[in-house]
Amino acid sequence: MSTWVQDVEDISRETKTPGLTGRVHIIGLGNAGTFIAHSLASRQSPPPITLLMHQASFYHAFRRKKRSLAVNYNGLDDNRTGFDVEVLHDKVWHRIPSKEEQLEADENSDILEGEEAVPEEEGHIECLIVCCKSYMTEKVIRGVRHRLSPDSTILFIQNGLGIIEKLNKEIFPDEKSRPHYMQGVLSHGLKKQDSYRVGHVNVGSLVLSPVVTGQTPLIEAEKDTHWAPTTKYLLRLLTLTPSLVATADTPAGLLQYQLERLAVGCVLSSLGAIHDCKNRELLYNFPVSRTMRLLLLEISSVICALPELRGIPGIEDRFSPERLRRLILNVASNRPEDTSSIRNDLHYQRNTEIDFLNGWIVKRGEELGMKCVLNYMVQQLVLSRMYIINHREASAVPIDLDNVILSGDKGKYA
Numbered sequence: 001m002s003t004w005v006q007d008v009e010d011i012s013r014e015t016k017t018p019g020l021t022g023r024v025h026i027i028g029l030g031n032a033g034t035f036i037a038h039s040l041a042s043r044q045s046p047p048p049i050t051l052l053m054h055q056a057s058f059y060h061a062f063r064r065k066k067r068s069l070a071v072n073y074n075g076l077d078d079n080r081t082g083f084d085v086e087v088l089h090d091k092v093w094h095r096i097p098s099k100e101e102q103l104e105a106d107e108n109s110d111i112l113e114g115e116e117a118v119p120e121e122e123g124h125i126e127c128l129i130v131c132c133k134s135y136m137t138e139k140v141i142r143g144v145r146h147r148l149s150p151d152s153t154i155l156f157i158q159n160g161l162g163i164i165e166k167l168n169k170e171i172f173p174d175e176k177s178r179p180h181y182m183q184g185v186l187s188h189g190l191k192k193q194d195s196y197r198v199g200h201v202n203v204g205s206l207v208l209s210p211v212v213t214g215q216t217p218l219i220e221a222e223k224d225t226h227w228a229p230t231t232k233y234l235l236r237l238l239t240l241t242p243s244l245v246a247t248a249d250t251p252a253g254l255l256q257y258q259l260e261r262l263a264v265g266c267v268l269s270s271l272g273a274i275h276d277c278k279n280r281e282l283l284y285n286f287p288v289s290r291t292m293r294l295l296l297l298e299i300s301s302v303i304c305a306l307p308e309l310r311g312i313p314g315i316e317d318r319f320s321p322e323r324l325r326r327l328i329l330n331v332a333s334n335r336p337e338d339t340s341s342i343r344n345d346l347h348y349q350r351n352t353e354i355d356f357l358n359g360w361i362v363k364r365g366e367e368l369g370m371k372c373v374l375n376y377m378v379q380q381l382v383l384s385r386m387y388i389i390n391h392r393e394a395s396a397v398p399i400d401l402d403n404v405i406l407s408g409d410k411g412k413y414a
């Protein structure tokens with residue numbers, strides 16, 4: 001198997017682009033980000049990897065873990081080190097030197113507990129893997145926008161759809177100065193065990209494809225294989241990383257996996273959050289089953305009418321309400337103890353991905369002249385739950401228990 005250095009040299013020669021460094025930057029160290037960074041570091045020839053952290057506290061936690069990422073396979077932790085780190089402080093990325101570099105450093109910094117030298121931020125980003133939640137992506141990309149160029153490639157591995165359209169509108173309106181995009185669907189079973197430690201529950205895959213914008217239907221895009229050097233490099237690097245089980249697909253092929261994932265999310269994630277329950281509690285429940293069927297009628301109609309999918313054989317069968325329903329029941333039965341990601345986000349009072357799930361169906365339905373009222377209602381129910389939870393928290397009266405005095409033997413508070 002070729003090393004990453006050979007890959008960089010080959011691609012530089014083939015595409016006549018000297019100066020590629022082969023460095024991969026990763027933002028978002030949840031389950032997917034940790035697993036991908038760990039997998040790249042587990043290669044026989046690991047490429048240079050930089051983890052981008054938005055808060056000094058994330059780095060402090062990482063340092064407590066001896067700057068290692070762990071994936072637990074069959075009960076055994078596999079620890080990997082060797083990651084470079086950059087931390088955002090005052091809108092500037094600061095590179096945190098590795099242990100070896102620190103030994104040589106003589107400067108001190110006040111933002112990172114005054115122990116480590118913080119050199120100037122690093123420059124251009126060639127390959128960026130974004131694994132944060134869809135609702136955070138715009139903010140995250142704004143933070144590295146000045147380090148991206150039309151020669152960069154960004155790979156998005158996230159739930160939901162509509163993120164790239166939003167980025168193009170808000171951050172990269174000029175097509176010529178836009179970076180190249182790739183998207184991926186990760187189906188490995190991952191479970192968070194601790195910060196920077198993920199359990200690998202079952203083997204899945206990572207399906208990848210470069211993103212083409214402005215080509216409808218997508219089947220037309222199959223003729224175009226002129227990918228940017230950084231796209232070629234990232235695709236080669238990931239597909240040759242054994243633990244990822246990654247494959248390259250066409251844009252139309254990938255979109256179909258994304259839509260299946262979207263349908264599962266629109267039903268299981270949203271209903272799990274509204275009912276505040278685990279996947280298993282949505283099974284064998286007649287009223288839930290009625291809701292699922294009705295939601296799927298709208299979801300299936302929108303997907304089957306998408307102009308991007310025109311000309312692809314078998315779309316009506318693959319995305320029929322009944323097939324989607326079976327797919328969803330399969331996921332729920334195989335992962336009965338899973339808690340929906342939207343439910344988790346609500347629990348921790350974070351924003352949710354609802355606008356990129358049911359919200360996307362509503363938006364695309366509108367463009368196609370379909371009123372998806374049930375998906376709209378589900379979107380609003382999740383948003384209203386978020387509103388209630390946030391307001392409940394905001395209006396809670398803080399009690400200073402340290403200063404509460406118990407008076408008399410009746411146990412009354414004084």
Ligand SMILES: CC(C)(CO)[C@@H](O)C(=O)[O-]
Pocket residue numbers: 159264265268269272279331335338339340341342
């Ligand atoms: C879809 C899901 C509920 C499956 O367990 C979960 O993966 C989620 O919420 O993204």
